[in-house]
Amino acid sequence: MPKTPNYRIIHLSKYYPPDRGGIETHVQTLAQSQAAMGAAVHVVCVNAFDQKGQLSKRTQTIEEKDGDVSVIRMGRLLSLARFDICPELPTKLCQLVKEPNTLLHLHTPNPTMLMALTILRHRLPLVITHHSDVIKQKILKYGLRPFEHLVYSKSSQILTTSSPYIQGSKFLHFYHDKLSYLPLGLDASNYSQPNHKAVAFSHSLKEKYKGPIWLAVGRLVYYKAFHIAIEALRLVPGTLVIIGVGPLEQELKTLAKKLGVENRIVWLGRVNEDELVGAYHAATSLWFPSNVRSEGFGLVQVEAMASGCPVINANILCSGVPWVSRHEQEGLTVPINDSVAFAEAAQRILSEPGLRNRLVKASRKRAEYFNHKTMAQRSFKFYETVLNQERNYTVIPKPVDLL
Structure with a gap:
């Protein structure tokens, strides 16, 4: 069956492979699986590497392809207390969200993308995967809390990666009517x-x-x-x-x-x-x-x-x-x-x-x-629900069943 990429998903990740980490690996796997099922998928993240491929605090913006996924690595001016300063990020997001049938998928904890969303004036369907609470970094935790509430309150759906995690998060209890879970997946x-x-x-x-x-x-x-x-x-x-x-x-x-x-x-x-x-x-x-x-x-x-x-x-x-x-x-x-x-x-x-x-x-x-194809299909079901709730957005078709 031919691909029908008539909707756009923009994943907002902190980093992206070759940066290794659970969230980074998940975003790559989910994005590639969704693209294989016909979606137009973009990832916006922070560029952690210099032109020589070495980790660096000061980097440039680059755009590249990871298979069928478009990746925009935003250059950062500096990094302070796990917060990356990316001057070009707000402008780039404003450009990306102008196209129709666009859905944002934010992956948190992610101070940089969270702050960028607070100044984004476009109303768009927003799904958040809440990978974990901020536990130890008290200054970061309480400094970001007002901005978290601002963005989370605007979201259409909030996902955790397991049902047990919902039970233990005091922060997520504020949004109990939006909560569900999407287990991480892997190409095994x-x-x-x-x-x-x-x-x-x-x-x-x-x-x-x-x-x-x-x-x-x-x-x-x-x-x-x-x-x-x-x-x-x-x-x-x-x-x-x-x-x-x-x-x-x-x-x-x-x-x-x-x-x-x-x-x-x-x-x-x-x-x-x-x-x-x-x-x-x-x-x-x-x-x-x-x-x-x-x-x-x-x-x-x-x-x-x-x-x-x-x-x-x-x-x-x-x-x-x-x-x-x-x-x-x-x-x-x-x-x-x-x-x-x-x-x-x-x-x-x-x-x-x-x-x-x-x-x-x-x-x-x-x-x-925890199959990656199953994870992608589950994600589309959430997206369908979200887009059905938005009067100004076209309902996406059901994804191609590749299982």
């Missing part, structure tokens, strides 16, 4: 069927490092709680492979040295997709010790499950984390901030007959629920 084929480069990297990890291999993936920031993984390593055999960079790297390395496990930790930093897939296939389990609701979902859990790598996560109340990989079904869930419980769960995977095989099988099946 690269993870379930690794290419030869991923397989080769998996073999290299197993050959270089003493097993079992435990894996932790994510930015080295406070809510990822990688210190719990490092503490748990004292109580189990094997090697902990950590993929990610962030401000706490030196602090975590100092902790590892203090605990005497620095020689059993491999810090891989940034990796490409093949290396990431290979790491999942080399690992006995993914350790996911995030401990606060800043972690709203944990997309790396789906990546791991699709790879046949069961997850040990922490029971963050009113978060989607223990809902994605469920205790004793696809993985093992332990209390937050409990390194001993983490180690005990790891020991169970090593010693309990049949446990890992059962979790691997269930994990692969659970990962299918």
Whole structure:
């Protein structure tokens, strides 16, 4: 069936790949899946890279294509306390929203795009995916709150990434009549069927490092709680492979040295997709010790499950984390901030007959629920509802069923 791109979706993201992160990965996957179903899809984000491809605080605006998705990376003048100053952003948004049948999809937390929307005078259908509350950054949290209420009150639909997250957000309770949830999705084929480069990297990890291999993936920031993984390593055999960079790297390395496990930790930093897939296939389990609701979902859990790598996560109340990989079904869930419980769960995977095989099988099946095509189709249903509510906008057709 031919594509019929007679409506436009503009995703407002903080950043976009090659910037790695759960929200960035989600926006790319959703945008590409929607474009494949016939929508005209744009992404507006902040350009975090200079002309040499290096991370930089001062950048230029560039426009490019990511497959069928048009990407506009807005140049920033500077970045202060996680807030990017992009002088050209308001003008660019005003230009983009002039075309008919346009719908905005904002992904938050996202101070830069949030502020830009407060000065946008055009009335447009607005969908917000609220990926997580702002928890620790008190100044940012309360400084932005009036602007959040201004934008959220104008929105047509507010989505979280799981139903449990709605229950624990005091902020979202103000908008209970607009709330629903759209689980994140993933093209699992690269993870379930690794290419030869991923397989080769998996073999290299197993050959270089003493097993079992435990894996932790994510930015080295406070809510990822990688210190719990490092503490748990004292109580189990094997090697902990950590993929990610962030401000706490030196602090975590100092902790590892203090605990005497620095020689059993491999810090891989940034990796490409093949290396990431290979790491999942080399690992006995993914350790996911995030401990606060800043972690709203944990997309790396789906990546791991699709790879046949069961997850040990922490029971963050009113978060989607223990809902994605469920205790004793696809993985093992332990209390937050409990390194001993983490180690005990790891020991169970090593010693309990049949446990890992059962979790691997269930994990692969659970990962299918978070399919990227299903996610895109679910998003169109929300868009249909929103556009039906707007008298001045044409109702979009039902998306092509590609499942």
